[in-house]
Amino acid sequence: MAVGTSGGSWYSLAVRPGVPLALFLCAAALACKPSTTGGGEPETVKPTGGETAEARTPIAIYEALEALIADDKDSRGDRDAALEEIRAIADDGSPDYAFARAAVAGRVAEKRGLQAGELVGEAETWARTCIEREADYREGAATRMLGTLYVLAPPRLVEHGDSEKGLEILEGEVKAHPDRVEGHLRVAEAYIALGDPEPGYPHLCTAVMGRERLVRGDRKLLDRLIEDVGGEGVLGCAGGG
Numbered sequence: 026m027a028v029g030t031s032g033g034s035w036y037s038l039a040v041r042p043g044v045p046l047a048l049f050l051c052a053a054a055l056a057c058k059p060s061t062t063g064g065g066e067p068e069t070v071k072p073t074g075g076e077t078a079e080a081r082t083p084i085a086i087y088e089a090l091e092a093l094i095a096d097d098k099d100s101r102g103d104r105d106a107a108l109e110e111i112r113a114i115a116d117d118g119s120p121d122y123a124f125a126r127a128a129v130a131g132r133v134a135e136k137r138g139l140q141a142g143e144l145v146g147e148a149e150t151w152a153r154t155c156i157e158r159e160a161d162y163r164e165g166a167a168t169r170m171l172g173t174l175y176v177l178a179p180p181r182l183v184e185h186g187d188s189e190k191g192l193e194i195l196e197g198e199v200k201a202h203p204d205r206v207e208g209h210l211r212v213a214e215a216y217i218a219l220g221d222p223e224p225g226y227p228h229l230c231t232a233v234m235g236r237e238r239l240v241r242g243d244r245k246l247l248d249r250l251i252e253d254v255g256g257e258g259v260l261g262c263a264g265g266g
Contacts, residue, residue, distance in 0.1 A: 083111045083125035090132060095241055101136040108133045120159035124167050127151035131170075145182040149174055153185065165198050169211045172198065176215040188219060199228070206235030210243055213250055222254050229254070230262035 090107040093099035108129045116122050127148045134144035152174065155167035162168075175183060175191025186194075192215050199208040209228040216225030232239070232247050239247065251257050 081110075082121065083114055083129075084121045086110050087125040087129050090129060091242075094132070104129070104133045104136055118158070120155045120162045120167070123151045123155035123158060124162060124170075127155060127167070127170060142182050145174070145178050146184070149178075149183050149185070164205060165202060165208060168194060168198050169208060173211055173215065177218055188215075191215065192219070206232055206238045207243060209235075210239065210247060210250075214246065217250055217253055225250075226254070226260045230260050233257065233260070233262055 086107050090099065090103060093103055108126075111122075111126050111129055114122070127150075130144045130147040130151065134141035134148065137144060149171070152167050152171040155162050156171065159167075171186070172191045172194030175186035175194065176188045177191075180187050192212075195208065195212045195215055198205070199212050202208060209231040213225035213228040213232060216222055216228075229247070229250060233251070236244060236247060251260070254260070
């Protein structure tokens with residue numbers, strides 16, 4: 026899943042010229058909005074210790090880990106423990122299980138560097154499984170995850186796609202659901218990562234206008250992408266600076 030919420034250590038492994046593996050890995054993990062209780066902050070559960078695996082759902086484990094990452098308080102041990110906890114839970118055939126497993130596998134891979142290959146494959150497998158179980162899971166979260174994976178991960182680490190396929194998936198999601206700001210952000214990220222930023226400018230403008238609808242990690246991604254292209258003034262957004 027540049028998509029980061031915690032900083033520089035994610036940008037250590039180039040998978041294409043100038044494109045770090047962490048771009049996909051963090052994007053995968055941030056591909057959906059956390060569920061909320063009472064309409065406010067994401068529901069979180071302590072990711073290690075205390076409760077048994079049976080007491081927590083995979084999505085709760087995923088969201089607890091995301092809360093730590095967003096606050097820059099996670100460690101490699103937290104990520105490893107979250108993935109092992111999810112793996113220890115029997116697959117119930119739900120899209121929730123598949124999505125959480127894909128996303129947390131991606132988070133662990135961020136910390137593994139050159140040893141991330143099998144984890145990227147795990148993320149691909151479970152993202153595809155999530156889509157098979159529910160095509161529009163969490164308003165396209167798994168679709169954006171898979172499309173971003175294919176754009177940014179090296180072809181040798183995935184089985185069923187490449188950058189062209191990934192861009193097609195992301196563009197299709199935006200075409201089908203133009204109101205989803207996250208989709209526009211992922212398309213813009215893809216074009217920038219592939220070295221052809223200008224087709225992504227309108228999508229960045231849409232994300233700028235919808236900034237308040239993005240979760241915190243996606244707002245950080247938006248800021249980084251704008252910086253990468255030379256600032257908001259370069260975009261030529263209608264009504265922008």
